[in-house]
Every structure is written in structure tokens, then in C-alpha cells.
Amino acid sequence: MADGIDPDGFELSAAVVLWRGDEVLVMKRAGGFSSGGWFLPGGHLQLGERPVDACARELREETGIEVDPASLRIVDVMTYDRDGTTAHCIIYNGDCGGATECVVNEEHYVAKWMAPEAYIARFLDGARLRSLGVPEDGVQLAAEVARVVRSAASRR
Numbered sequence: 003m004a005d006g007i008d009p010d011g012f013e014l015s016a017a018v019v020l021w022r023g024d025e026v027l028v029m030k031r032a033g034g035f036s037s038g039g040w041f042l043p044g045g046h047l048q049l050g051e052r053p054v055d056a057c058a059r060e061l062r063e064e065t066g067i068e069v070d071p072a073s074l075r076i077v078d079v080m081t082y083d084r085d086g087t088t089a090h091c092i093i094y095n096g097d098c099g100g101a102t103e104c105v106v107n108e109e110h111y112v113a114k115w116m117a118p119e120a121y122i123a124r125f126l127d128g129a130r131l132r133s134l135g136v137p138e139d140g141v142q143l144a145a146e147v148a149r150v151v152r153s154a155a156s157r158r
Contacts, residue, residue, distance in 0.1 A: 013084065015091045016057035017044025018074060019154035020067070022098050025115040026151065028125070029064065032111045035084065036140065040125035041147060044091065053092045061096070065104035065113065069096050078153040082143045093150045095157060118155045122148045 019042055020027040028040045045060040047053060058071040074094040081090050104113050116124070126144040136144075 013046065013087055013089045014053070015044055015046045015089065016053040016060065016094065017042040017080075017091050018057050018061055018069075018094045018096045019077070019118075019151055020061065020069075020096045020098055021158065022102055022115050023100055024117060026118055026121065026154075027065070027067075027104065027113060028116055028121050029106065029110040029113045032109055034109070036143065039140070039144070040121070042093075042151075054094065057092070057094050057096075064107050064109055066107075067098060067102060067104050069098065073097070075157070077157045078150045080146050080150045082146050083139060093154060095154050118151050122151060126151075 027043060029043055030040050031037050043061045043064045044057060045064070047056040048059075051059070052071075054071045054074050054076075057074055058069050061067055061069060074096045076092060077095050078093045079090055080093055081088065083089070106113050126148040128141045128145060131141045131144055132138075
């Protein structure tokens with residue numbers, strides 16, 4: 003498995019529902035997979051990397067925010083189709099200080115701190131996404147993201 007993608011048909015990544023008080027960090031993707039969508043910070047595992055370490059590394063690379071991998075708590079696994087490949091993303095809960103801000107890297111346009119239900123209503127609502135012309139696989143991915151964000155919120 004190179005960089006989280008298995009040649010036999012699945013990929014593995016890790017992402018974090020990062021909490022600052024009652025809000026979570028969401029980021030608008032600048033390119034690549036689901037360009038323009040609002041997602042949680044995270045990404046593919048590197049060869050030999052543990053998911054929790056990948057999660058902390060991706061958070062640092064995408065936002066400049068440092069977390070101790072030992073402080074992250076697994077809450078769910080998100081599964082979705084990506085171009086005919088089954089993708090699995092291990093979802094962690096993490097916390098940061100009240101004054102924490104992020105520095106967005108080139109993979110994203112912008113980041114926001116939002117209440118989970120506000121994030122889901124604004125960026126993950128299936129009817130809204132369909133009205134904007136988002137393909138059904140994107141709508142299904144958004145539903146899966148909404149599910150794991152709610153799962154993370156229930157486990158705080």
C-alpha cells in the first residue's frame with residue numbers, strides 16, 4: 003500500500019474532527035478529490051504509518067496546528083466509493099485551545115470554525131447539494147461526512 007492506496011482496490015486515510023470549544027474545523031478543498039467541497043482535515047497514510055500518526059501529520063501539514071497523536075480518540079470509520087475503489091477514513095476526535103487558528107496550505111482555499119449542525123446544514127445537506135448539481139456520489143460522501151461528524155459530537 004503506497005500512500006494509503008492499495009493496488010487491490012481500497013484506500014486508507016485518517017481525519018480529525020478538531021474541536022475548539024463547541025466548534026469544529028472545516029476546510030474548503032482547493033483541488034483534487036472533491037475540489038470545492040468542505041471537509042475535515044486529514045489525508046492518506048504513508049507507507050508504514052499508523053492512522054493516528056497520519057491524522058496528526060495531516061493536521062499539521064494542512065493547518066499548522068500541532069496535536070499529540072496520543073490525545074486523539076478514534077470515533078468512527080467513514081466508508082465511501084472513490085472512482086470505483088472503496089475508501090475507508092478513520093475518524094478521530096481532537097481538541098485544541100480556544101485561541102487556536104490555522105494557516106491553510108495550498109490544498110485548501112479557506113478554513114472555518116463552525117458548530118457541527120451548522121456545518122452539516124450549510125455544506126453537507128443532500129437536497130441543497132443536488133440543487134447545486136453535485137453528482138450523487140458527492141451527495142453520498144457528504145452524507146457520510148455528516149454521519150461521522152454527528153458520531154464525533156455524540157462521543158465528546
